[in-house]
Amino acid sequence: MRLTYSLSLIISGLAFFAFTIIGDGYKVGDTATDFSLKGVDGKMVSLTDFPDAKGFIITFTCNHCPYAVLYEDRLIELHNKFAPQGYPVIAINPNDPEVQPADSYEAMQKRAEEKAFPFPYLFDEGQNIYPQYGATKTPHIFLLNKDKVVKYIGAIDDNPRNPDDVKVNYVENAIGAIENGEKPDPDFTKAIGCSIKTKS
Amino acid sequence: MNAITENIFLTFKLFLLSGLLFCNTESYSQSWQLSDLNIIEDFEDMADIFEYDNDTTYLVNFWATWCGPCVKELPYIEEVKSKLSDEKFKLIYVSLDFKKHIETRLLPFLDTHKMTSEMYVLLDSDANSWIDKVDSGWSGSIPFSVVYKGEEKHTFEQQFHSTEELLNIIKPLIH
Numbered sequence: 001m002r003l004t005y006s007l008s009l010i011i012s013g014l015a016f017f018a019f020t021i022i023g024d025g026y027k028v029g030d031t032a033t034d035f036s037l038k039g040v041d042g043k044m045v046s047l048t049d050f051p052d053a054k055g056f057i058i059t060f061t062c063n064h065c066p067y068a069v070l071y072e073d074r075l076i077e078l079h080n081k082f083a084p085q086g087y088p089v090i091a092i093n094p095n096d097p098e099v100q101p102a103d104s105y106e107a108m109q110k111r112a113e114e115k116a117f118p119f120p121y122l123f124d125e126g127q128n129i130y131p132q133y134g135a136t137k138t139p140h141i142f143l144l145n146k147d148k149v150v151k152y153i154g155a156i157d158d159n160p161r162n163p164d165d166v167k168v169n170y171v172e173n174a175i176g177a178i179e180n181g182e183k184p185d186p187d188f189t190k191a192i193g194c195s196i197k198t199k200s
Numbered sequence: 201m202n203a204i205t206e207n208i209f210l211t212f213k214l215f216l217l218s219g220l221l222f223c224n225t226e227s228y229s230q231s232w233q234l235s236d237l238n239i240i241e242d243f244e245d246m247a248d249i250f251e252y253d254n255d256t257t258y259l260v261n262f263w264a265t266w267c268g269p270c271v272k273e274l275p276y277i278e279e280v281k282s283k284l285s286d287e288k289f290k291l292i293y294v295s296l297d298f299k300k301h302i303e304t305r306l307l308p309f310l311d312t313h314k315m316t317s318e319m320y321v322l323l324d325s326d327a328n329s330w331i332d333k334v335d336s337g338w339s340g341s342i343p344f345s346v347v348y349k350g351e352e353k354h355t356f357e358q359q360f361h362s363t364e365e366l367l368n369i370i371k372p373l374i375h
Contacts, residue, residue, distance in 0.1 A: 065296070066266045100268070136357070137341035159325045161298060166324075190331040192296055195269055195341040195359070 017128040024136010028187045032058070032148045035129045037092060037122035038105070043093030045120045046088070047148060054086030055151070055178060057171060058142040060135040062093045063111045064102035065194035068138045068159050072115055075139075078156065078171060079119040086146075087175055089119035092139070094130035099197040130196060143174050143184075151178055154189030232310040234303065237319040243330035246320055247293055250334060253350055256288045257373045259366075262334075262344040264296040265309045269359040274313065277364045280370065281317065287374050291317045294344040296342060299323050349373040 014158045026032055034047045047056060059075060079089035096190035097104035105123050112121045124130050133142055143152035157166040174184035240246045249260060261277055263270035281291045293315075297306045304322060310319065324330055331340050335355045338344055345356045347369055360366050 064268075122280040136339040155328060158328060160327075161323075161325045165325065187326075190338075190340045192327045192331075192340050192342065195268075195343070195357075196266065 003156065022130060026132075026142065026150045026153070027134075028150050028153060030150050032142065032144055032150055033132060034148065037124060037129065040105075040117075040122045041121050045122055047090070047144075052086065053061075053088060054146050056144045056148075057082065057087055057089045057175075058133070058144060059089055059091045059156075060094050060130055060133070060138055060140040060142075060196070061091050061102045062095050062100070062138045062194070063107050064095075064100055067136045067160050067191075067193050071138055071139050071156055074156055076115065076118060082172075082175060083119070085175075087143075090127065091117070091119055091121045092124050093121070094124045094127060094135055095197040096127060096199060099199060103197065110175060127196075127198060135196060137191075137195055139191075139193060141171055143178075145170060145178055150186050151191045152184045154186070155191035158189075160191060205359045213221045222374060232307045232315075233317075234307070236319070237306075238318070239302070240320055240322050241324060243322065243324045243333065246294075246322065247292075247333060249320070250346060250348070253372075255349070255350070256290050257347065257349040257370055258290050258292060259370060260294060260346040260348075262294045262296060264342060265301070265305050266297065267342050273343055273360045276360050276366055278313075278315070280366045283315045283363070283367065284370065284374070289370065292320065293317055293324050294320045296322055346372065 034046070036044050036046045039045045047053070049057070057078060061071070061075070063069075075089055075091065093103055093108055095103040097107075101107070105125075108123060111117075131199045135142070139154055139156065141152070141154060142150055145151050152171065154170060156162075156169070156171050158170065159166045160170055170186065170189050174187065177184040235371065250257070252258060259277070259280070261270075263274065265271065277291065281289075292370060297305055306321065309315075327340060331338055334344075335346065337355060338357055343358060343359050345355070345360070347354045356368060356369075
């Protein structure tokens with residue numbers, strides 16, 4: 001079934017589907033580029049601003065997506081637990097506010113204040129950064145080590161809807177693996193999320 | 201929560217505006233009940249809807265009332281259904297609405313938009329365990345659609361912008 005299905009995909013026009021199947025962006029093991037994006041406090045933020053970091057929990061997220069909202073409190077916890085250990089959360093809103101007004105810079109400022117985000121919440125103005133990472137949805141996590149090598153891509157944990165029912169904390173486990181000099185397992189997971197909003 | 205409420209309100213307004221696009225020829229008298237939904241806790245219980253092996257062409261659409269692009273493309277999908285009503289074609293929806301919103305948001309939405317197709321509500325939270333079973337190329341964003349007949353299968357991690365776009369994909373499989 002799987003083989004014939006792959007074959008049928010190729011036959012019926014690989015070029016058209018290549019975009020969704022292969023996609024661009026980082027895979028585990030790639031080195032991520034740095035960025036300079038404006039945070040909700042008006043200051044520009046780059047990864048080089050964290051010279052003592054042992055890694056970064058880069059999280060593409062936003063205001064409007066219910067799945068992103070479900071993870072807000074868990075992102076705060078993650079940052080409060082791991083920033084002191086050298087792994088800050090860096091949140092980036094990749095959406096075009098003209099398509100989704102709830103994700104405007106002003107709305108980001110408001111949400112960051114309401115929730116008292118302890119981590120930088122940055123605006124991917126012009127939408128140049130998320131395609132480089134290959135983020136496709138919110139929330140979408142890219143865990144980097146201190147050399148900006150991508151160590152894990154995917155979800156924060158295995159239960160978006162109910163934090164009390166989480167069985168596996170993917171990001172937490174991946175950080176533990178990096179700390180022990182091991183390869184995170186899994187180093188790639190999938191989750192439901194909101195498509196990144198572009199004019200396309 | 202304000203952003204969500206606002207978003208839902210916006211999409212609702214959009215839907216009222218786009219109401220004219222719904223061209224269901226069948227008269228609508230249904231009032232959706234909880235028992236009309238296929239509420240699924242474990243993906244395995246619905247895995248067969250992606251594997252029907254017969255001469256019908258299936259469109260399986262993952263959506264949610266909270267997903268703006270999903271709600272925007274629904275009129276096109278509904279129109280496809282109506283245009284293909286005499287063909288061997290079946291539309292199946294998979295809603296990813298939250299359990300707590302099934303009665304407060306999903307059921308009223310289905311009534312308001314006069315939807316009549318088979319409706320699954322997938323509550324299986326461990327998406328990493330089932331996304332690849334739907335399609336290994338799917339990253340997990342919605343809307344997401346699968347069009348298949350037998351072993352010929354096409355998947356779309358994108359929003360559709362017209363009825364024609366969908367018909368151009370589905371018709372070659374039917375004939």
